[in-house]
Amino acid sequence: MREISRRGFLAQSCKGVSAVWLAAHWTDIRAAAQHAHHTAQTTAPAKFEFFTPEQAREIEAAAAQIIPSDDSVGAREAHVIYFIDRVLATIEADKQPLYKQGLALLGSRARRAGGARFSELDAAQQIAVLKKIEKTPFFQLLRGHTIAGFLANPEYGGNYNQAGWRLIGFEDQGTFAPPFGFYDRDYKPEQ
Amino acid sequence: MSPVNQAQPKYPPADEVDFVIVGSGAAGGVIAKELSAAGFRVVVLEQGPYLKEPDFAHDEMKSLYQEALTNNHKQQPNTFRARPSQKARVQPAVTYGRVVGGGTVHFTGNYWRFHEIDFVERSRLGAIAGTGFADWPITYQELEPYYTKVEWEVGVSGQAGANPFDPPRSRGYPVPPLPIKSSGVLLERAARKLGWHAAPAPMAILSRPHNGRNACIHCGFCEYYGCEVGAKSSTLASVIRVAEATGRCEIRPLSYVRKIKIDKRGRAVGVIYFDDKKQEILQRARAVVICANGAETPRLLLMSKSNLFPQGLANSSGLVGRYLMFNGGAFAGSLFEQPLNEFKSVVVSRIVHDFYDTDPKRGFYGGGGIDFRFDLQPVAFAFAGLPQDAPQWGKDFKAMLKQYYTRTVYMLAHTTSLPVASNSITLDDQVKDAWGLPALRVTYRDHPDDIKTAKFFLARGLELLGAAGAKKTWNFPVGEQTFGVHLLGTCRLGDDPKQSVINRDHRAHDVPNLFICDGSSFVTSGRGQPTCTIQALAFRAADRITRLAKAGEI
Numbered sequence: 194m195r196e197i198s199r200r201g202f203l204a205q206s207c208k209g210v211s212a213v214w215l216a217a218h219w220t221d222i223r224a225a226a227q228h229a230h231h232t233a234q235t236t237a238p239a240k241f242e243f244f245t246p247e248q249a250r251e252i253e254a255a256a257a258q259i260i261p262s263d264d265s266v267g268a269r270e271a272h273v274i275y276f277i278d279r280v281l282a283t284i285e286a287d288k289q290p291l292y293k294q295g296l297a298l299l300g301s302r303a304r305r306a307g308g309a310r311f312s313e314l315d316a317a318q319q320i321a322v323l324k325k326i327e328k329t330p331f332f333q334l335l336r337g338h339t340i341a342g343f344l345a346n347p348e349y350g351g352n353y354n355q356a357g358w359r360l361i362g363f364e365d366q367g368t369f370a371p372p373f374g375f376y377d378r379d380y381k382p383e384q
Numbered sequence: 385m386s387p388v389n390q391a392q393p394k395y396p397p398a399d400e401v402d403f404v405i406v407g408s409g410a411a412g413g414v415i416a417k418e419l420s421a422a423g424f425r426v427v428v429l430e431q432g433p434y435l436k437e438p439d440f441a442h443d444e445m446k447s448l449y450q451e452a453l454t455n456n457h458k459q460q461p462n463t464f465r466a467r468p469s470q471k472a473r474v475q476p477a478v479t480y481g482r483v484v485g486g487g488t489v490h491f492t493g494n495y496w497r498f499h500e501i502d503f504v505e506r507s508r509l510g511a512i513a514g515t516g517f518a519d520w521p522i523t524y525q526e527l528e529p530y531y532t533k534v535e536w537e538v539g540v541s542g543q544a545g546a547n548p549f550d551p552p553r554s555r556g557y558p559v560p561p562l563p564i565k566s567s568g569v570l571l572e573r574a575a576r577k578l579g580w581h582a583a584p585a586p587m588a589i590l591s592r593p594h595n596g597r598n599a600c601i602h603c604g605f606c607e608y609y610g611c612e613v614g615a616k617s618s619t620l621a622s623v624i625r626v627a628e629a630t631g632r633c634e635i636r637p638l639s640y641v642r643k644i645k646i647d648k649r650g651r652a653v654g655v656i657y658f659d660d661k662k663q664e665i666l667q668r669a670r671a672v673v674i675c676a677n678g679a680e681t682p683r684l685l686l687m688s689k690s691n692l693f694p695q696g697l698a699n700s701s702g703l704v705g706r707y708l709m710f711n712g713g714a715f716a717g718s719l720f721e722q723p724l725n726e727f728k729s730v731v732v733s734r735i736v737h738d739f740y741d742t743d744p745k746r747g748f749y750g751g752g753g754i755d756f757r758f759d760l761q762p763v764a765f766a767f768a769g770l771p772q773d774a775p776q777w778g779k780d781f782k783a784m785l786k787q788y789y790t791r792t793v794y795m796l797a798h799t800t801s802l803p804v805a806s807n808s809i810t811l812d813d814q815v816k817d818a819w820g821l822p823a824l825r826v827t828y829r830d831h832p833d834d835i836k837t838a839k840f841f842l843a844r845g846l847e848l849l850g851a852a853g854a855k856k857t858w859n860f861p862v863g864e865q866t867f868g869v870h871l872l873g874t875c876r877l878g879d880d881p882k883q884s885v886i887n888r889d890h891r892a893h894d895v896p897n898l899f900i901c902d903g904s905s906f907v908t909s910g911r912g913q914p915t916c917t918i919q920a921l922a923f924r925a926a927d928r929i930t931r932l933a934k935a936g937e938i
Contacts, residue, residue, distance in 0.1 A: 258777070258778065259777040259778070259781075260777070260781070260782050261778065261779050261782060263779055263782070265782075265786070267782065320778065323777075327776070327777070336776065336777055337767075339777075340763060340766045340767065341445070341763055343766075344762035344763045344766055345444060345445050345762075345763055346442070346443055346444065346445065349445060357762065358762060360782070360785065360786050361762060361765075361785050361786055361789035361790070362723065362725070362786070362789050362790040363727055363761075363762050363789060363790075364727075365442050366603075367442075367601070367603055368601040368602060368603055369601075369602040369603065369604065369728040369729060370602065371563040371564075371565075371602075371729075373563075373565050373566060373602070373724075373725050373726075373728040373729055374565065374566035374722070374723050374724040374725040374726065374728075374790070375566060375722035375723050375724065376566035376569045376570055376720075376722065376724060377563075377564055377565055377566045377568070377569045380564055380569050
């Protein structure tokens with residue numbers, strides 16, 4: 194409703210990214226940020242902390258259907274998978290079982306759809322599988338993590354090269370000057 | 385955390401200072417500055433940390449999830465119920481600032497003055513059944529010089545005479561309005577089309593340097609964030625600095641007050657608080673000023689009950705905690721053809737006050753104001769900024785994020801709440817906070833007229849969005865509120881000790897050396913932007929307290 198009632202509403206809407214997140218584990222997220230920074234600076238392939246490479250491939254494939262790569266970059270190019278991995282290795286270790294269940298669910302649904310694993314299904318099949326599980330706590334959490342990994346500050350490991358921000362047109366420039374948008378460009382006050 | 389100001393004294397708690405002030409927010413900061421500048425020795429107890437500009441960051445995750453600047457609902461649970469007959473459940477019910485500077489650190493900075501009518505509405509309109517609707521014991525004319533002090537000393541940008549509905553003023557604003565945004569241009573265009581009036585919004589954010597402080601650099605991290613350049617006129621950036629420079633004011637952060645201590649004669653001798661190690665300390669003072677906000681102030685009085693004051697301190701009227709008012713509101717979203725880039729600069733640049741006054745022809749009490757704004761950083765926008773029927777994931781979701789983020793603006797209406805006695809702050813009898821104190825229990829149900837007013841404003845807001853040329857609009861249904869950030873009315877001003885908690889000097893009717901000033905002092909709710917009035921009351925209260933103290937009458 195009003196400004197901060199809306200904030201309460203927002204906090205509730207963002208449940209996919211559990212609300213205790215940063216509150217409880219600020220030092221861990223700092224460490225995660227440093228890790229991400231380090232990862233970004235090295236040429237060696239990034240190491241996963243929680244996922245096996247095979248698991249990461251499955252989760253990344255699912256995240257890539259939540260924010261797909263089309264004529265512009267998606268969750269995959271924004272390195273959302275590293276964001277999720279770090280989150281699960283540190284501040285949301287309690288969510289690891291949910292991801293393990295989710296991986297099992299993706300696997301069994303993929304086999305029912307005739308594939309060996311989710312990441313090997315074609316896009317239409319992947320979307321069909323995700324539609325069937327979109328009400329599950331696993332999917333809701335994955336959706337929240339994908340969005341946050343796509344749009345939060347790059348220091349958290351995702352939003353690589355500000356890919357998410359570029360897509361939506363957001364800039365964190367520190368300072369702006371008018372005109373800010375299309376409609377205030379030629380503004381003349383009327384008397 | 386930055387080092388404390390060198391000029392700050394350190395008062396040993398056992399030494400009796402002149403005043404101890406509970407809370408460093410909108411009111412506490414102003415009163416600390418006024419009393420220390422008048423020569424008194426002052427200790428300000430703030431439950432939150434002392435953060436400064438270098439501690440503030442453009443970090444959405446931290447802002448959204450850490451509750452770094454506000455009360456922490458894990459450590460300080462609230463309980464809520466709509467009616468007194470119900471059992472209250474644990475859920476967030478109030479948010480307030482919990483840092484030095486209080487809510488003024490993260491606020492939006494809308495600084496409307498109240499109008500003359502706000503203080504005398506009961507006389508003009510008559511009684512409203514089932515409410516404590518009343519006139520204030522002071523008028524706009526008495527408060528006007530103090531509104532001017534707020535604008536000049538705290539720092540407000542605006543344009544005198546631009547809003548045809550504004551009350552009379554003795555002096556213009558110290559700095560001109562902030563630059564208009566696309567949302568403001570569209571609101572102006574729409575209002576003109578409908579025969580209404582949009583005016584530059586008075587904002588507690590500096591458009592030009594003033595009092596040695598920086599001007600706004602339009603970074604866009606304003607609402608929910610601390611200002612990194614000190615351009616937002618929090619008490620932290622403005623009056624608290626002046627208070628510290630007197631050398632007589634100590635700001636003591638991480639100090640959580642649990643009780644006002646009273647002697648056998650019924651006078652306050654000081655306050656008992658927990659320090660950061662949860663040790664209890666008594667700070668002695670000749671007088672106590674409570675500025676803890678409209679939720680924590682009544683809670684503290686109720687927690688301070690004693691043999692002399694079995695109903696809670698200063699509560700012979702039974703009105704401590706009653707008449708809680710949140711302000712109402714309505715909210716709608718819209719999509720425009722071209723980018724507005726509303727993520728840049730301050731949140732609001734134009735307002736519409738054509739429906740400020742109650743119109744008896746509508747058949748219900750209420751009035752308010754309308755603005756167009758955008759206050760969502762990217763993550764929050766992806767979760768909650770799109771129309772409710774928008775796809776939740778996949779290529780259409782992504783396409784909407786891309787199309788909508790720079791082209792969306794919201795209509796926000798800010799409206800009245802009636803004072804209803806059962807809407808209240810009380811102590812929960814089951815739930816405790818992390819210090820073992822009874823949790824804050826909120827009982828709240830909007831008066832039917834408040835709901836009608838919000839619906840009326842939603843309709844006007846949608847008309848404005850339509851007239852502005854929105855391609856698409858969406859809105860949330862108006863419902864009963866369960867959550868408040870404007871915390872008003874719970875220790876109301878008045879001349880009659882049976883009908884109010886504090887007198888026109890902000891002195892508790894029941895305790896001669898106890899003063900109260902914050903949102904709790906309000907008799908009626910105003911139209912949804914209370915902070916400027918809280919601070920005008922604070923400047924006036926400090927004036928009255930100074931006179932009484934110098935005359936030996938405390």
